[in-house]
Amino acid sequence: MSKxxxxxxxxxxxxxxxGDSGDGMQLTGTLFSDTSALFGNDVSTFPDYPAxxxxxxxxxxxVSGFQVHFGHTQVNTPGDYCDVLVAMNPAALKANFRxxxxxxxxxxxxxxxxxxxxxxxxxxxxxxxxxPTDGIQLIGAPISSMTRETLKDIGxxxxxxxxSKNMFALGIVSWLYDRPLEHAIDFFQRKFAKKPVLIxxxxxxxxxxxxxxxxxxxxxxxxxxxxxxxxxxxxRNINGNTAAAWGIIAAAEKAGLPVFLGSxxxxxxxxxxxxxxxxxxxGVVSFQAEDEIAGICTAIGGSFAGSxxxxxxxxxxxxxxxxxxxxxxxxxxxxxxxxxxRGGPSTGLPTKTEQSDLMQALYGRNGESPVVVIASxxxxxxxxxxxxxxxxxxxxxxPVILLTDGFLANGTEPWKIPDMDDFPDINPPIAKEGSxxxxxxxxxxxTLAREWAKAGIPGLEHRVGGLEKMAGSGNVSYVPENHEYMxxxxxxxxxxxxxxxxxxxxxxxxxxxxxxxxxxxTYGHLVTAVSEIQREGYKVxxxxxxxxxxxxxxxGEILGQFKKHxxxxxxxxxxxxxxxxxxxxxxxxxxxxxxxxxxIVQELKDFIxxxxxxx
Amino acid sequence: MEIxxxxxxxxxxxxxxxxxxxxxxxxILNSIQKxxxxxxxxxxxxxxxxxxGCSSRFPYYMNTYGFHGIHGRAAAIASGVKTANPELSVWVxxxxxxxxxxxxxxxxxxxxxxxxxxxxxxxNQIYGxxxxxxSPTSExxxxxxxxxxxTVERPFKPGALAIGAxxxxxxxxxxxxxxxxxxxxxxxxQHKGTSIVEVLQNCVIFSDKVWADISDRKYRDDRVIVLENxxxxxxxxxRDKGLMLKDGxxxxxxxxxxxxxxxxxxxxxxxxxxxxxxxxxANMEYPDxxxxxxxxxxxxxxxxxxxxxxxxxxxxxxxxxxxxxKEIMLSGSTWExx
Ligand code: SF4
Numbered sequence: 001m002s003k004x005x006x007x008x009x010x011x012x013x014x015x016x017x018x019g020d021s022g023d024g025m026q027l028t029g030t031l032f033s034d035t036s037a038l039f040g041n042d043v044s045t046f047p048d049y050p051a052x053x054x055x056x057x058x059x060x061x062x063v064s065g066f067q068v069h070f071g072h073t074q075v076n077t078p079g080d081y082c083d084v085l086v087a088m089n090p091a092a093l094k095a096n097f098r099x100x101x102x103x104x105x106x107x108x109x110x111x112x113x114x115x116x117x118x119x120x121x122x123x124x125x126x127x128x129x130x131x132p133t134d135g136i137q138l139i140g141a142p143i144s145s146m147t148r149e150t151l152k153d154i155g156x157x158x159x160x161x162x163x164s165k166n167m168f169a170l171g172i173v174s175w176l177y178d179r180p181l182e183h184a185i186d187f188f189q190r191k192f193a194k195k196p197v198l199i200x201x202x203x204x205x206x207x208x209x210x211x212x213x214x215x216x217x218x219x220x221x222x223x224x225x226x227x228x229x230x231x232x233x234x235x236r237n238i239n240g241n242t243a244a245a246w247g248i249i250a251a252a253e254k255a256g257l258p259v260f261l262g263s264x265x266x267x268x269x270x271x272x273x274x275x276x277x278x279x280x281x282x283g284v285v286s287f288q289a290e291d292e293i294a295g296i297c298t299a300i301g302g303s304f305a306g307s308x309x310x311x312x313x314x315x316x317x318x319x320x321x322x323x324x325x326x327x328x329x330x331x332x333x334x335x336x337x338x339x340x341x342r343g344g345p346s347t348g349l350p351t352k353t354e355q356s357d358l359m360q361a362l363y364g365r366n367g368e369s370p371v372v373v374i375a376s377x378x379x380x381x382x383x384x385x386x387x388x389x390x391x392x393x394x395x396x397x398x399p400v401i402l403l404t405d406g407f408l409a410n411g412t413e414p415w416k417i418p419d420m421d422d423f424p425d426i427n428p429p430i431a432k433e434g435s436x437x438x439x440x441x442x443x444x445x446x447t448l449a450r451e452w453a454k455a456g457i458p459g460l461e462h463r464v465g466g467l468e469k470m471a472g473s474g475n476v477s478y479v480p481e482n483h484e485y486m487x488x489x490x491x492x493x494x495x496x497x498x499x500x501x502x503x504x505x506x507x508x509x510x511x512x513x514x515x516x517x518x519x520x521x522t523y524g525h526l527v528t529a530v531s532e533i534q535r536e537g538y539k540v541x542x543x544x545x546x547x548x549x550x551x552x553x554x555x556g557e558i559l560g561q562f563k564k565h566x567x568x569x570x571x572x573x574x575x576x577x578x579x580x581x582x583x584x585x586x587x588x589x590x591x592x593x594x595x596x597x598x599x600i601v602q603e604l605k606d607f608i609x610x611x612x613x614x615x
Numbered sequence: 616m617e618i619x620x621x622x623x624x625x626x627x628x629x630x631x632x633x634x635x636x637x638x639x640x641x642x643i644l645n646s647i648q649k650x651x652x653x654x655x656x657x658x659x660x661x662x663x664x665x666x667x668g669c670s671s672r673f674p675y676y677m678n679t680y681g682f683h684g685i686h687g688r689a690a691a692i693a694s695g696v697k698t699a700n701p702e703l704s705v706w707v708x709x710x711x712x713x714x715x716x717x718x719x720x721x722x723x724x725x726x727x728x729x730x731x732x733x734x735x736x737x738x739n740q741i742y743g744x745x746x747x748x749x750s751p752t753s754e755x756x757x758x759x760x761x762x763x764x765x766t767v768e769r770p771f772k773p774g775a776l777a778i779g780a781x782x783x784x785x786x787x788x789x790x791x792x793x794x795x796x797x798x799x800x801x802x803x804x805q806h807k808g809t810s811i812v813e814v815l816q817n818c819v820i821f822s823d824k825v826w827a828d829i830s831d832r833k834y835r836d837d838r839v840i841v842l843e844n845x846x847x848x849x850x851x852x853x854r855d856k857g858l859m860l861k862d863g864x865x866x867x868x869x870x871x872x873x874x875x876x877x878x879x880x881x882x883x884x885x886x887x888x889x890x891x892x893x894x895x896x897a898n899m900e901y902p903d904x905x906x907x908x909x910x911x912x913x914x915x916x917x918x919x920x921x922x923x924x925x926x927x928x929x930x931x932x933x934x935x936x937x938x939x940x941k942e943i944m945l946s947g948s949t950w951e952x953x
Contacts, residue, residue, distance in 0.1 A: 281935030301695025465683025
């Protein structure tokens with residue numbers, strides 16, 4: 001292999017793999033990002049796939065994409081625009097051309113750019129003439145034909161042969177960025193252990209793509225991204241859904257309780273149910289219910305019986321669960337509700353990301369129905385906040401809604417595997433057998449949590465339910481003053497959670513005039529925008545919230561330190577409204593985006609800079 | 616373990632029973648309280664879960680663990696309770712509106728899964744708590760506040776629905792037949808799987824006497840047949856009537872007439888996995904047939920859901936390489952940064 005090409009060192013690269021949803025782009029991207037992570041880069045990924053599992057082949061609607069951003073420096077987002085776009089057909093080019101940098105590289109399967117596919121994608125004649133490709137390096141590789149050629153003697157039919165063409169593309173990109181092939185080959189060996197011919201096929205095609213890139217004249221340089229400066233430790237890649245599932249299991253271990261998940265499949269939350277179902281080895285009980293309502297109701301039953309109970313869902317599912325959340329509120333049972341937000345309303349954009357369920361989480365129930373609401377902000381800290389949600393639910397006997405989103409749920413990043421000793425103990429107020437004069441609705445003076453007498457403890461037989469309770473005894477009560485008292489105490493109980501959560505931190509310049517405010521899954525983009533703006537010589541700060549109800553104790557104090565407040569979120573301004581309600585003194589500016597897509601760092605920077613400049 | 620001898624009074628709570636005087640629910644409460652001490656189950660291991668409706672006040676009157684849920688969802692809550700703790704004896708108290716209208720989905724899926732719990736369906740063919748609207752079991756043409764000209768809907772037949780959902784246990788009784796009811800509740804509790812007991816219940820306020828054609832003592836014995844396992848299907852005050860199979864269907868006959876003898880009658884086999892005859896028996900209606908009471912189907916054809924779940928978990932744990940979340944986190948692709 002001739003490899004005299006020039007090697008250029010760069011800090012970070014974003015690559016977008018795109019093709020038909022049957023082309024295996026998610027796998028290609030995952031293998032590349034895992035390889036980069038193993039190599040020691042910091043990595044962030046974002047899958048962008050269509051809601052239809054198999055939309056018509058070759059059409060823009062059926063294009064599936066996967067963006068990998070890796071770097072020698074810290075990487076907080078999957079990257080706004082990509083340096084390399086891999087397009088397996090004209091539709092992939094059409095769907096993704098807007099994401100390529102003006103000096104990027106497009107690698108495309110020139111065999112797939114025939115008249116039929118070009119028409120299907122909605123181009124007239126030559127896509128590469130129709131798109132403004134000036135400045136972009138175009139590499140038309142004969143991916144399909146070389147895959148066929150490589151595997152002509154392997155004894156597979158044409159269809160199976162072409163299925164490995166994504167590995168040819170992976171080979172090209174691996175050469176270009178000096179990535180080893182071992183991880184992918186290891187993967188084939190595990191995945192196809194029962195079908196060795198597929199191990200050979202994929203390995204040969206991967207190698208062929210790698211060799212092809214090294215041999216052609218078109219690629220005169222290859223790039224090197226040195227390992228990032230990362231804290232020592234053992235790492236793995238993790239996405240938000242797996243992290244959330246593990247966080248709940250970890251909390252149950254700390255509390256010494258079994259886990260019960262009642263759930264119903266829904267995009268993009270299904271991964272939580274799947275991971276829980278896979279954790280029977282740890283004793284997790286996962287109940288795939290007949291609908292969203294049964295999902296949460298079985299969980300409430302599990303909680304009544306003494307498990308750390310959870311339900312996982314996405315926006316429309318949360319809507320269906322709202323009556324039952326109220327039941328958990330009034331029965332004061334611990335319950336974790338993970339809501340992986342997606343584009344709404346209604347079915348909306350099931351595979352896209354959004355932050356538009358905040359108001360639903362806070363208020364979307366009948367009656368005065370307070371719950372704790374927290375939000376995770378990176379794929380890996382879904383672990384920490386699922387743990388927190390569980391800890392709060394258990395120690396304070398309340399439902400807790402954990403908000404993640406499609407971007408966090410499916411995005412992956414390297415995660416330093418934590419030491420469980422660093423996590424706090426969890427001590428739920430479990431009622432003890434033989435407690436004298438025990439009453440189901442007596443409360444701890446400080447936390448206002450009632451005691452949890454799981455069904456089966458002798459002597460503590462009691463009734464709970466959806467009718468208003470008499471304080472103390474828990475008997476049904478229609479006494480007006482009692483109702484008002486109970487409404488107040490349930491609210492106060494949730495508010496007192498502020499005692500067990502950390503204070504809000506500020507990132508950036510504490511003496512800046514402008515405070516950027518964000519919450520949840522937009523952290524990576526906001527922190528990148530803020531630090532880049534700082535690097536450009538401006539003063540700016542960021543308060544990124546994870547605890548929403550209750551807000552951290554020092555929220556008012558922090559807001560008071562700044563002159564201007566700009567709330568950035570992927571909705572029409574729900575958190576801004578919430579802050580206006582709680583801290584009405586300030587004039588909250590807003591930057592909102594509702595496209596089903598994450599922020600773009602550049603658009604944030606432009607808007608923030610505009611605000612910084614107009615004094 | 617030694618179990619304290621329990622008596623019905625041990626299951627009475629201190630709450631005042633608020634059903635209307637004369638409501639069939641009172642008798643059901645008594646029959647269930649009589650059945651529980653016979654089960655050899657510890658007092659603290661009973662859990663009564665209900666939905667919404669008159670019947671669903673039931674848990675408040677029981678001195679056991681109880682959960683008054685939300686409308687239609689008792690079956691789901693109870694499934695969670697039983698799956699989380701299979702040691703408990705879980706009872707769902709529900710009505711025709713609660714289980715067959717708003718909770719229809721949970722009802723059929725509970726049965727399909729065969730969770731080992733006992734669902735007592737108070738069927739009074741009416742919405743009582745909301746003061747008299749037709750329910751999914753109201754007969755076609757029933758005049759109520761929401762069907763002033765009579766309903767145009769066809770009612771569900773709970774027995775056929777339950778068995779059609781692959782039910783493994785279905786029994787029927789009448790609220791006033793307390794002895795039979797108690798026997799049935801004991802058998803329902805002993806069945807390992809979902810046991811559905813339909814109780815024909817009188818609502819004195821909104822559907823009074825809706826079952827009177829068959830429940831009235833004056834002619835009850837001639838209009839119902841109490842099925843007993845392995846016994847020929849005989850009924851009637853004078854035990855002179857029976858059921859035969861004819862042309863693939865059931866036929867009520869007079870014994871010792873037209874040459875019919877006891878030997879020609881069907882013998883009840885509630886354990887028969889084949890559901891066809893059980894559905895036919897459950898579907899019998901007065902006046903063409905006697906209404907079938909007793910345990911119509913009691914078939915142990917499959918493991919109960921929570922047992923299967925627990926077995927899978929036990930198996931998975933015994934083979935598990937990772938015993939804690941820490942070990943799971945460290946399994947698979949990891950790398951070390953030094
Ligand atoms: S309304 Fe009917 S069902 Fe309800 S308590 Fe009164 S009699 Fe019983």
